[in-house]
Amino acid sequence: MAVEMGLWRADGGRLSRVVPTSIGLESQLETYIESDPSMLGETLLIIGRQVPTAFGGFIDLLALDETAAVHVIELKRDKTPRDVTAQALDYGSWVAGLGRTQIQAIFEAYKPGVALEEAFAECFNETLPEEVNSTQTFTIVAASVDAATERIVRFLNEGFAVPINVVFFRHFEDNGAKYLARTWLVENEGQQAPGAAPARQTKTREAWNGGDWYVAFGEDSGTRQWADGQKYGFVSGGGGAWFSRTLKNLPIGARVFVHIPKAGYVGVGTVIGEARRFDEAVVDVDGVETPLQSLPLVGTYRHEGDDEDDSAEWAVPVEWTKTVPREQAVWKNGMFANQNTAAKLRQKFTIEQVTDEFGLDD
Numbered sequence: 570m571a572v573e574m575g576l577w578r579a580d581g582g583r584l585s586r587v588v589p590t591s592i593g594l595e596s597q598l599e600t601y602i603e604s605d606p607s608m609l610g611e612t613l614l615i616i617g618r619q620v621p622t623a624f625g626g627f628i629d630l631l632a633l634d635e636t637a638a639v640h641v642i643e644l645k646r647d648k649t650p651r652d653v654t655a656q657a658l659d660y661g662s663w664v665a666g667l668g669r670t671q672i673q674a675i676f677e678a679y680k681p682g683v684a685l686e687e688a689f690a691e692c693f694n695e696t697l698p699e700e701v702n703s704t705q706t707f708t709i710v711a712a713s714v715d716a717a718t719e720r721i722v723r724f725l726n727e728g729f730a731v732p733i734n735v736v737f738f739r740h741f742e743d744n745g746a747k748y749l750a751r752t753w754l755v756e757n758e759g760q761q762a763p764g765a766a767p768a769r770q771t772k773t774r775e776a777w778n779g780g781d782w783y784v785a786f787g788e789d790s791g792t793r794q795w796a797d798g799q800k801y802g803f804v805s806g807g808g809g810a811w812f813s814r815t816l817k818n819l820p821i822g823a824r825v826f827v828h829i830p831k832a833g834y835v836g837v838g839t840v841i842g843e844a845r846r847f848d849e850a851v852v853d854v855d856g857v858e859t860p861l862q863s864l865p866l867v868g869t870y871r872h873e874g875d876d877e878d879d880s881a882e883w884a885v886p887v888e889w890t891k892t893v894p895r896e897q898a899v900w901k902n903g904m905f906a907n908q909n910t911a912a913k914l915r916q917k918f919t920i921e922q923v924t925d926e927f928g929l930d931d
Contacts, residue, residue, distance in 0.1 A: 576741050576750060589739040589750075598710055598738060599629055599644055601749070606632055608751065609708065609736060613640060614692040616676040616685070622663045626656070629710075631664070631675060635693045637701040639664055639672070645711035645718075653714070654721045657707045657733060669701040669775050686903030686918040696906055699774045699915060707733040712740070719754060726755045775915040783907055783914040784816070784825045786835070788895070793882070794868040795829055799836065799892045801852050801864055806910035807882035808872040815911040817844040819885050826914055826923055827887075828906060833898030834923045838889040847882035891927040899926040 576587040599618070606613035613632040616639075620628040630642035641664055643657045667675075676685045689697040709722070714735055725731040735754035740747070784804045786795055798804055804827055806816045819825065819840050827836040845851075847870045851858045861884055862870070875881040893899070905916040914920065924930075 576739075576743075576748065578743055587741045587743045587748075589741050598712075602630060602642065602710065606630075608749070609642070609710075610751075610753075612693065614689060615679075616672065617679045620675055620679075622660060624663070626660060628660045628664070633672075633689065633701070634706075635695060636704075637689075637698045638704045638706060639667075639702045640706045640708060642708045642710060645709055645714060653709055653711075653718060654725070654733070657709055658725075658731075661705050661707050664702070664705055667702055672701050684903060684918055686916065687901060688903070690902035697903060697916075701774070705732070707731075709733070709735045711735055711737055713737065714754075722754055775917060777913050777915045780822070780824050781914040781920060782819060782823045782825045782840075783905060783909075783912045783919075784819070784827045785907065785910050786827050786829050787812075787910075788829055788832075789868070792868050792870060792872070794866070795835055795895050797864075797866045797868055798827070798887075799889070799894070801854065801861065801866075802838070802889055803850070803852055803861065803884045803886050805847060805870065805882055805884040807847070807870075807875070808880065810879040812910050813844075813879070813881070813883040815909045816883055816885060819844065819911050824890075825887060825911075826919065827892075829895055829898055830906065832895055833900030834904070834919075834926075835895060835898050836887075836889055836892040837923060837927060837929060838887040838892070840885055841888050842886040844883045844885045846878065847884045850884040850886070852886050891929060893927075899923055 576589070577584040578587055602608060603615055603618055606615055611634060613634055615630060615632050617628070617631040620631050622628060628641060629644050632640040632642060634640060641657060641661050643653065643660065645653050673685050676688070680688065686697045689695070718735070722733055722735050725733050737752050737754070739750045741750065785806070786798060786804055787793060787806065788795055792808070793805060804816070804825065806812045821840050821842065823840045825838055825840060826834055827838070828834050848862050850861045852861055854864070870882040872880050872882060899922065901922055903918060904922060905914060905919040
């Protein structure tokens, strides 16, 4: 059954139907959506317009949602029922093969000089996930479609859980005022297909260079202080197995990028020893191996119940390449941050920003 939207003006106890018009609407919808993609019902970051594909076609709009899934947005215009659905799926098959680097290149062509990571953080107030384009959603935008198109889309969406849908817009004018009304062909409760295939990690995730690690140095005035780590050459974490577990994964020789949560990046250095309980850890002070706990530290590095290894503070010795005080921490929207104490640092954007700000050779 064809989807129809109606609009009535209420004048006291009398209703007057406002007649829709589609004159020029589909030619304008692409610009409307680009300027405010939330009109599609969710927050989206447009990453490309009229994106050329490898086989000669052009995708009207490409976007990312907050999970970094890619949305292929195609306007119906004058396409036939078979063409509009086939084209959306054809474009989707091409998009599905794009890796993270290619997605970044599309955005770079669309917004020269703007990093995708920064734009994503500004749009969603979140760090760009490591997995980009692990799934795709297809949206056909139209003022109207015929019964054949509706049958095809419903068949794919409801019968085979293909994340394809049609969003309808109708244009109304009433006494000089203009309105747009929107509805979906299939009730839109999230278009991610159940049982979707696993993410193609080798393409959708940034490659790890095998040596760079992220370390969160969570400052606590009564426990842990960056001034100590900066002065004596160490990073630490603890107060629970969850906080120390990942720190113990840091291998000797790893390059660490140290981040103070809610402040920024404050140090880059090389791991020179294995993780040890803080009360057993030693660092090099003027060529002499010195127990950390014997030094005049600002923090206490003690936790309740830290007689047990899982509750204790753990430390890893680091030879610093470059450090700055907390007040000079480096941070830009889109830079990598993680709740783990230590994690593999894959994000090229963060590495480049810190390297540049610290004056290091990558």
